[in-house]
Amino acid sequence: MENGTISDKKIEEIQDKAATLIEAIPYIQRFNRKVIVIKYGGSAMLDEELKKDVIQDVVLLKLVGFKPVIVHGGGKEISSWVGKVGMKPSFINGLRVTDEPTMEIAEMVLNRVNKSLVRMVEEQGVHAVGISGKDGGLLKVTKKLSKGQDIGYVGEVKEVHPKILLDLLQKDFLPIVCPIGYDDHYDTYNINADTAACAIARELQAEKLAFLTDIEGVYQDSNDPRTLISELTVSEARKLMKDGCITGGMLPKINNCIEAVENGVNRVHILDGRLAHCLLLEIFTDKGVGTAMLSDDAVSADKI
Ligand SMILES: Nc1ncnc2c1ncn2[C@@H]1O[C@H](COP(=O)(O)OP(=O)(O)O)[C@@H](O)[C@H]1O
Numbered sequence: 001m002e003n004g005t006i007s008d009k010k011i012e013e014i015q016d017k018a019a020t021l022i023e024a025i026p027y028i029q030r031f032n033r034k035v036i037v038i039k040y041g042g043s044a045m046l047d048e049e050l051k052k053d054v055i056q057d058v059v060l061l062k063l064v065g066f067k068p069v070i071v072h073g074g075g076k077e078i079s080s081w082v083g084k085v086g087m088k089p090s091f092i093n094g095l096r097v098t099d100e101p102t103m104e105i106a107e108m109v110l111n112r113v114n115k116s117l118v119r120m121v122e123e124q125g126v127h128a129v130g131i132s133g134k135d136g137g138l139l140k141v142t143k144k145l146s147k148g149q150d151i152g153y154v155g156e157v158k159e160v161h162p163k164i165l166l167d168l169l170q171k172d173f174l175p176i177v178c179p180i181g182y183d184d185h186y187d188t189y190n191i192n193a194d195t196a197a198c199a200i201a202r203e204l205q206a207e208k209l210a211f212l213t214d215i216e217g218v219y220q221d222s223n224d225p226r227t228l229i230s231e232l233t234v235s236e237a238r239k240l241m242k243d244g245c246i247t248g249g250m251l252p253k254i255n256n257c258i259e260a261v262e263n264g265v266n267r268v269h270i271l272d273g274r275l276a277h278c279l280l281l282e283i284f285t286d287k288g289v290g291t292a293m294l295s296d297d298a299v300s301a302d303k304i
């Protein structure tokens with residue numbers, strides 16, 4: 001306010017804000033009461049300020065009528081605790097080699113991360129319930145081998161029993177899931193969080209599955225940010241993997257993106273969790289961010 005009147009600059013600011021809200025209308029209509037699964041990766045969870053931004057985004061999605069489900073990782077924190085007890089973290093094809101002591105540490109760390117996310121959501125005034133894949137029999141697994149090799153207590157999701165999630169969503173809670181599950185003998189298994197998110201999105205026939213990670217999206221050349229791919233088809237993704245352009249933690253992510261796209265999840269995105277409010281930008285604006293995974297017959301990502 002200047003001398004009781006609103007300055008031109010202020011009016012422009014208000015109009016910009018209003019335009020952003022108006023731009024969101026078709027997206028709010030499209031996703032109203034729809035399930036959105038957000039895979040929140042460990043690498044993008046390390047900065048407290050960014051973490052708060054992510055949680056605010058998810059809370060906003062909830063408050064405007066979406067049904068968000070968070071599936072989180074915590075890989076970096078698990079590795080740090082494995083190191084602290086004098087063991088060496090080991091991965092094969094992006095999956096942690098999980099012997100018994102590692103499994104114990106992983107479960108402790110993931111439960112801790114889970115409750116810290118619950119707390120952050122609760123602080124924003126939305127009720128969250130933190131569960132693992134053990135609760136309500138949500139994730140049933142079988143032992144996963146990596147190209148025939150035994151990598152310990154690593155679980156492949158065999159069945160998803162979604163009742164617990166459906167009940168929580170119906171009662172308006174925000175479910176937060178950590179990627180641990182039982183096998184048929186009730187032994188505990190470590191599940192890659194991307195795999196858990198994909199299995200849940202698939203079972204719930206989610207409208208969207210968004211992977212928040214620590215990189216802009218998928219690069220054609222993993223060392224060159226100028227080669228960011230904004231739309232990637234399933235066959236292009238398979239070729240990139242075959243050519244060795246996708247390595248480490250991006251491998252399970254891409255495999256899970258493919259699986260989700262091929263099994264009825266409408267929109268699958270890899271987003272940069274380091275970019276403040278990337279979720280809101282992706283969902284509520286015409287400007288796509290990160291990499292969208294498309295089925296081979298989709299011509300281009302349909303934003304609405
Ligand atoms: N082609 C590629 N494009 C982008 N990132 C890649 C690619 N190949 C490998 N990566 C690696 O994958 C990482 C993301 O996987 P990961 O660290 O497991 O994430 P999260 O912890 O979020 O699941 C990136 O930080 C990057 O180092």
Ligand SMILES: CC(=O)N[C@@H](CCC(=O)OP(=O)(O)O)C(=O)O
Pocket residue numbers: 040041042043072073074075076078094095096106154155179190191192193194249
């Ligand atoms: C089997 C396996 O690799 N499990 C993962 C589970 C956590 C995870 O996936 O965390 P991010 O999403 O942060 O990478 C692990 O132990 O690191």
